[in-house]
Amino acid sequence: MDFNVTILGYNSAVPTAHSHPTAQLVDVKGTTLLIDCGEGTQIQIRKSKTKFSKLNQIFISHLHGDHVFGLVGLISTLQLLGRNKSLEIFGPVGIKNFINHQLSLTNAYQNFELIFHELNSDVSELIFENKKLKVYTIPLRHRFYCNGFLIQEKEGLRHLNMQAILQIPEIETCDYYKIKQGFDFVRANGEVIPCAKLTFPPEPARSYAFCSDTMYHPAIVPIIENVDLLYHEATFSKALKNLAKKTGHSTAEQAAQIAKQAQVSKLIIGHFSNRYKNPQVLLDEAKEIFAETYLPKTLESISIPQKKR
Numbered sequence: 001m002d003f004n005v006t007i008l009g010y011n012s013a014v015p016t017a018h019s020h021p022t023a024q025l026v027d028v029k030g031t032t033l034l035i036d037c038g039e040g041t042q043i044q045i046r047k048s049k050t051k052f053s054k055l056n057q058i059f060i061s062h063l064h065g066d067h068v069f070g071l072v073g074l075i076s077t078l079q080l081l082g083r084n085k086s087l088e089i090f091g092p093v094g095i096k097n098f099i100n101h102q103l104s105l106t107n108a109y110q111n112f113e114l115i116f117h118e119l120n121s122d123v124s125e126l127i128f129e130n131k132k133l134k135v136y137t138i139p140l141r142h143r144f145y146c147n148g149f150l151i152q153e154k155e156g157l158r159h160l161n162m163q164a165i166l167q168i169p170e171i172e173t174c175d176y177y178k179i180k181q182g183f184d185f186v187r188a189n190g191e192v193i194p195c196a197k198l199t200f201p202p203e204p205a206r207s208y209a210f211c212s213d214t215m216y217h218p219a220i221v222p223i224i225e226n227v228d229l230l231y232h233e234a235t236f237s238k239a240l241k242n243l244a245k246k247t248g249h250s251t252a253e254q255a256a257q258i259a260k261q262a263q264v265s266k267l268i269i270g271h272f273s274n275r276y277k278n279p280q281v282l283l284d285e286a287k288e289i290f291a292e293t294y295l296p297k298t299l300e301s302i303s304i305p306q307k308k309r
């Protein structure tokens, strides 16, 4: 089953003709989440050929414009398209006012409910869960309150060991689902056959961590440890380390250090300052520390492959 991250935009504050501010779609087995919503995100969603109707949860890292200015436009479009199901928005305290104020000033009538989940915790917390995934916050250190998001796939069902199953005649086909869920089987004589004897483990769950915007903040390492894919901002090169700290951002070297400490499988860097006409310099810097570093491409869909059990 699929686990894909589509980079809709990865630019820093100022949009350019060929790059867009931060926004990503994360699709886990058919559940599609939008993370951040910089200006123009709805056009990028169109280009990605994702149906607006698939969006039910939006996660906003912080209230800087390059991460949120596209949200009211997207909500307005959803309304024009006749949406009637509710939409959940997770973001810092203030986001409800920020959106409702704009909707009210523009006299926008909403035919669907906006459910705001305002965040203010400084510790990682579970903020959303469905049958397929969980979303946790990753408290970041920026110029003001900001969260990254950890998306964890839930483990699937266990796999039946048919050779073992067929040796227990009382097990009927209708028992399979419970066994796959992890329940032991109790024979008519009361003997308990442990589930582990009747099944193989499911494929390991996959995970993705989005960390933007933040200065170098090793406190996030335990939260993002061993993720399959990490997106970490790398606004500056190490030559501008002081400026990075002052503005609440990271260098490419620091992003790579976080990836290395957390032993992630793969790192994508982004949110580059416009001063870097070619981000290769940032990639080279990061790769010196963490070889599995890559540059994002707009509208590229990155697949996290199913891991072997």
Ligand SMILES: [Zn+2]
Binding pocket: 062, 064, 142, 213
């Ligand atoms: Zn910011």
